[in-house]
Amino acid sequence: MKTFDMQTYQNLIKDVGGLTVENLFVFLCKVQETFGCVPNEVVRDVAMKTGFSEARIYGALTSYREFKVGRECGD
Amino acid sequence: MKEIKLLTRRVGTYEPPDLKGYEAQGGLVALKKALAMGPESVIDEIKRAGLVGRGGAGFPTGPKWAMVAGEKQGQKYLICNAEEGEVGTFKDKVLLDGDPWLVLEGILIGAFAVGAEKTYIYINGEYDQTIELWDRLVVEARKAGLLGDDILGSKLSVDLQVVKSKGLYITGEELALISSLEMRRAASRLKPPYPTEKGLFGRPTVVNNVETLANVPVILAEGVEAYRRLGVEGEPGTRLFSLSGDVKKSGVYELEIGSGTLAEFIEEFGGGTAGGRPIKAVQPGGGTSRFLAGDSLKCKLTARAILQAGSGIGTAGVIVYEEGKSAVDIVKGLIEFYGFESCGRCAPCRIGVVRIKEIIDKVFGGEGTDEDLEQLRQIGKACVAVSTCGMGQAFPLPVLSALELFPQDFEAAIEKVSA
């Protein structure tokens, strides 16, 4: 697992062929696998890019045991 | 009783994701046929074949597809449900690992039949190697022109996303699965509307189990008549049974539907019970199915016969329990699993699962009373009656049936204290 860096993150977006509403969940799974958590910075960015509210994204992520967000992320 | 290799015929004969090995053994014949037949004829063939879903609910596949195909405008989706979270069920993995092209061919034919350009396969997060294999399979499929635009030179466009599930039992339930892909909480919702009307992102969506989709290329390649020759009236074909629990040999076996009885299956394929003791009880359809015991083990391996015997075929996950263990102990083990898996969306399941777990722990710990047993019955029945989805409707069934079949075990657990 790597610590978060912008370059790796941008590459992940490229790998999924750009962020869309339809692949956001799959993409955030990849973020979690790569960095061991989903940093606040990512949530802010994907919310802006897909139009979902940050609240919806946090609400969803925290319902899964395997996603780590917020304090669990060191944020 | 004999194993029959219809869906599992290629398992172990080639090294996935090698496509040549698949094609050399009749692979892709069905997809080519389907493309030539047109979507409506494909759906008619699946209806005529009488295929019903293998994911647990037993819904007929042809009519499900027809509903989604009926919507002519806009985006539609097909999801292959490979969550395989049910206790005692591990048959989808055999197909996902052993003949993934067959499953992919089923996905493509389904997508073609209903007009879905976007498809997903939602794979159990613990199946690490399976997910790696499917990631490679998608790359191979794109290269071979089986995913993307103009598939096999036709006008068909289909894209497939491989999704690694996040380790929750509830995301096997179709609406919770859809919610998860929609970036919502992993929770079920009320039906109707069904996914076929308002599924993923509010659009018509087919959700099918892995084994269901694997039947599709077989039906088209072999022909409906040949397919219907297998099985019994109203239940054609084969089924993959997962066998586990107190047996000498656990495993996945493909059997012609109705080819023998539950007891014969356990004896011949499982080699009898692990400790050589008589069978106490069997769950024939995964961890949420009612127990069968005694004479009802002589029921044929068909959905109808198992239902008449007092249980359900569910996921065809046969779990065997031999004499020597108390029924209290058995249901305690099951509820320990389900107790963590309620999504919390509806009160009866959210509260019921915790209360049932507490009471069983209390009874098991030797502190139970008659009143507790009555409470178990009442809470269990209430959960089954009013929960939103199949989770709350089903997890109390083994508890209720254990209370009916083995009241002496519960009473013994209670008396230990009072004595």
Ligand SMILES: Cc1cc2nc3c(=O)[nH]c(=O)nc-3n(C[C@H](O)[C@H](O)[C@H](O)COP(=O)(O)O)c2cc1C
């Ligand atoms: C709690 C719960 C868990 C489920 N888990 C699965 C599963 O892991 N795999 C599956 O295929 N179906 C599962 N189902 C059934 C699905 O909701 C759905 O009926 C099925 O995928 C439809 O496919 P089929 O028509 O091909 O059977 C589950 C249902 C419930 C209520």
